Amino acid sequence: MSSNKDLPTYDDENESKFLRKAKESPFVPIGMAGCAAVVAFGLWRLKSRGDTKMSVHLIHMRVGAQGFIVGAMTLGVIYSMYKQYLAPTDPGEDSK
Template sequence: MSSNTDVSLSSYDEGQGSKLLRKAKEAPFVPVGIAGFAAIVAYGLYKLKSRGNTKMSVHLIHMRVAAQGFVVGAMTLGMGYSMYREFWAKPKPK
């Protein structure tokens, strides 16, 4: 058995904060989606007490759909932004 020590393990040396910042720069709409999801969940929990006579299951379904819709919207915008950067904003080679 031979051991190959030439393999770069730089991604394992990276801390959680720096990894999150690097990923946020690569795909800027991912943190937006996470923040929006967290905000909708927090709002849903806040409004849980004052939902009136709406059933709990209906309230939870509405909050789930809103959170999923926000995340899918952020993913769609992120994909559009990525496609724009890769195909249209890149200077044409001469």
């Protein structure tokens, strides 16, 4: 019978998958962190919103978070297009 120490654990498998995906598209974790930062800032500012209605404050928070995510996605697409079409390639890779 084979031993279980050679098999990757569930945590190792998920961690390596996340790191692999983050290396393939680095702007996804940046967008997620930015969204979390905008939400945290909006919640922090919630206590000092003054006479602004709650719904208006939440709409502004949502628009800020969505804007950050759309910006990160746009930068990610531009980065991947650069890597695919404009980045200098190794002459040895073309012969493969």
